[in-house]
Structure formats: C-alpha cells, structure tokens
Amino acid sequence: MELRNLKTFQVVANELNMTKAAKILKYTQPTITLQIQVLERELNHSLFTRIGKKTFLTPAGKKLKQHTDRLFELMEYMERDMEELNGPSGSLTITASEYYCTNHLSLLLSSYTKLHKQVKLRLMPANSLIAVDKILNNEADIGIVAGEVDSSELEKFVLEREKAVLVVSADLAKNRSKEEVIESYPFLAYHEHCGFSSIAEQCFSEINTRPSSIIECGGSDETIRRAVLNKTGIALLGENMIKEELAEGILIPLHYCEKPIETSVIYLKSRSEGPTIQSFCELLKETWFAVTD
Template sequence: MKTFQVVAQHLNMTKAAKILGYTQPTITLQIQVLERELGHSLFTRIGKNTFLTPAGKKLQIHTDKLFNVVEELERDLEELNGPSGRLSIAASEYYCSHYLSILVNAYINLHPQVKLKLIPSNSLDVIEKILSNEADIGIIACECNHKDIESHVLGEERAVLVVAAEIFKDNTKEKILEKYPFLAFHGNCSFDTLIKQCFSEMDYRPASIIEFGGSDETIRRAVLNQTGIALLGENVIKEELANGLLVPLHYCTQTIETSLIYLKTRTEGATINSFSDLLKDAWVATT
C-alpha cells in the first residue's frame, strides 16, 4: 500500500523506487500483486506518461486516509511517554519572528526531544492548516467557530489605521485619506470585518486600494515605505508608534482577538498540551 501511495503521488516507477529504496522490478511486482488482489488495474500508460485508472484514483483516496490514521496512531502512542515527536505551529510572520521564537527556545530547553517547526501563514490559512493536519497548533487574529477546533483567547489588541510620519508631516488627515491608497491583504483575510468596521466609523471610502500577498509584516513595511495607509494590530507596530515613525489616524472600537487553536480530537496529546500551557502562561509577558 505504501508503494502504491508513492507511485500514485509521482506517477513514475523509477522515482518511486528511488524514494522507497527498491529496484524498479520490485515496485512493478508489488503493484501487480496489489492489482491481482484487488481485481482492478490501478495504472494505465498513454505514450510515455502514467495515469491512475478510476480504481487507482479511489484507492489513492483511501490509502492517503489510511496512512494519515497510522501517523496519528503513532503520534498518539509516542505521546503516552510525554512530549515527543514533531510539533508544527502556524502563525503570522510577525508572531513567528517576534514572539514564538522566544517561546520556542524556552520549550526546547524543557523538551529537547520535540522537533518544532514554525509555519508563517495568515489567520485564515492557519485555520485550514489545522483542519488538514498540516499544523498541530495555530495562532490566529480572528474568530474561529469551527465545530472541530478548540480555541483559547491569548489576548486582545487595538486595531489602528496608520500612516508614515513623513506623509503626515506634510498633509492633513483629510488630505491623506483622500490622496493615499489603502493597503489591503489580497483575497479574503481575517481583517475584512474589522476593515469594514473602521471604514464605517470614519465614514471613509478609499479612493484606491493596493492589495498585497503575504502577511501583516509585508503591509507594515509598505506603510513605512510611504506606499499608503493601512489598518494593523497595535502590537505589530508598537515600536514604530513609540518612536514616531508611524502616526495613528484612527483607533478602531473593535479589538483584535489573538487565539490559540488546535483540533478537538487532539486535546489529550501531551506535546500539544505542553506547548499550549507554555503559550498561555507566557503570551502576555512576551507581548
């Protein structure tokens, strides 16, 4: 089944043999045995290309599910001995670089047998990564009411519309709102509702909008480079506000909630629980 999974993923017997450490004839023989056992052909060739048959496509779905369950079982059994194995944490680029790096060092000192991985992602992507098991723990700056996800609020911060001090020095607030573009995240983002709330409070309709891919760190740098104005969490720009590089134009009445999330099915995991406990205890101190 593992041989089939690798061949189905790469659709190349030679590559699968190299990955699995087998000879190509061994790979071919294993697939033939599996096809005889199931009574269906799993692969077909058109010219030099290999494709999955309808039976192969169905088997691939179930094989992926099977090995996900096996991996979850192995992880659960490992955790009976305490924190161990791998732990993936998804969060914004800002959280990864400014806060989690500190907590990760503290956690590794407590549990050196755990291998940690940080995955920079925006909040909506973090939720998807938790649901798909690409990440074990997530930190988001939005609400999450999914029935399968456990959520714990870590803290709150104000959302502030800001502009570079150099722009503010030569323009009135009204002129800035009229002249400069609003910098937004590309596509759907966790800030959409907050942005609408801010615009409503200010009776503001931006003349133009520039969309950016990436994270709040990308938007922060763009504002500092005098590209336009943006709505950001106060913690992300606290240093720039303190030293006068950025100037607040409006503080939104709706706050940003930062939350820790993970799957409810994994609430008993020693590795997740140990990191979550450290995160809850230390978050206020690090922010």
C-alpha cells in the same frame, strides 16, 4: 492484502514511475512489479496502464489510491496518538505571522525545547488566513492568528487583545486633515477574507470615511508596516507592533478602532487532548507577555 503491498502501490501511484518509486522504497523494480501484480490478482482489477512511455492509473487504480491515502493517513494518526500516551513527543509544527515569529516564538521555542528535548519543532511563517488553512489541512499543528476565526473544527483561546489603529506616515499626514489623508492615499489591506476585514469595515464605518483605493498586500503584517513607513498609503495595524513608531511620531494615528484585535491560538478539536499540543499551549499562556517585557 498486505500493508507493504498497499504502501508500494501508493508510492507508485504518486510517482507514476517505477524507477522513482524503487528509489524511494529502496526496492528493486522486479519486487515492486511483483507486489503490484499480487494486488491486482487480489482485487481482480488492473491498477496501471501504459500509453506510449507514460504510466497512468486505471479507474480501479484511482479508486484504490483514494482508499490507500485515507488508510495511511489514519495509520499516521493512530501512531501519533499512541506516541502521545507517553507525553510530549514526535514533531510539532507552529504557524504564525512574521511579527509573532520574531517577537514571541523565537524565545518560546528555545524554552520549549529545553523542557521537551524529545519534541522536534518546526516554525512555519504564514499570515493568519493561510495559517488557518494549514491547521485545517493538517499541514501545521498549532496556529497563532490575528482577527476572527470561524470554524467548527478548530479549538481556539485568546492570548491577548490590542487596539487596532489606522495609521499613516508623519510625512503624508503633514498639513492634511484625517479625511483628506484617507481620501488621498490607498488603504493597504490584508486578504479580502481574512479576520482583519471586519475590523477594517467597522473602522471606516466609525469615522464615516472610506479610502478611494485599496492595495492588497498579501496578508503580511510586516509587509504592510514597512509599506506604511515607506509612505505607500494608510493601514490598519495592531498597536503593539507599531508602539515605537507611534511614540516617536514616525507614524500618526488617524483612528483607534472600538473593536480590538484578538490574537488567538488555534488547533484542531480532534487533537485537543494531545499532550504535545497541550504542553506548548500551556507555555504560550504562561509566557506570551513575558517575552516582550
């Protein structure tokens, strides 16, 4: 079987529309039809069937699509591995929260492109829970995440540790004890299964008080910070991102947790030797603190 014919089949199987597939592949429709017919003769199975005006994959077509998807994914890995033998090259997608993107990565990306002009960079804002999924699903190459990460497929190194602070706006804290504040206002939480969940649990265990209600804010630290400033409730945040508000008395600390927040870099172990990933990680280690000084 020719790879060209398999690629044509994959595109047609994705689109289930010959006209769309022809535009994507820049072939004529008779050429596509001929390539599919060649495959069907080689496999001795029909790959597509039509019901009315719609095209569907046959059982054989569904099986072949699974194999072609794996085949071309493997070929992509192979090509990327071969390219990386020449040093940093190709594309590199970094995923991180809004806070990290704004306060660290915007400057780091500029420095990296000066060193490695041949690498095309892409920044993908996402909370830590989504960032982990994007790395595991090969939608991103490097993730910068906060909190615990537990996956045997991921390589991880810690960039920094900071205090986790339970905070409230000064207006809401006025004339109220810590216990009254925690019991009176909702806790602005991240996703239930994110790395911050265990830190929050430990925090409330340390102070022996729990909030009466919870608002899940989708995992964005910047969204939660703004919600606290807007007097929506209380929240657990990293000390670094709110140091100015704490210093000015706009936010009041209710409790400093014993367990710190870890900021870590993650990437797939299977790609840990790639020079593009390694070169960016080395820059992160060298300059992470310098960009905020």
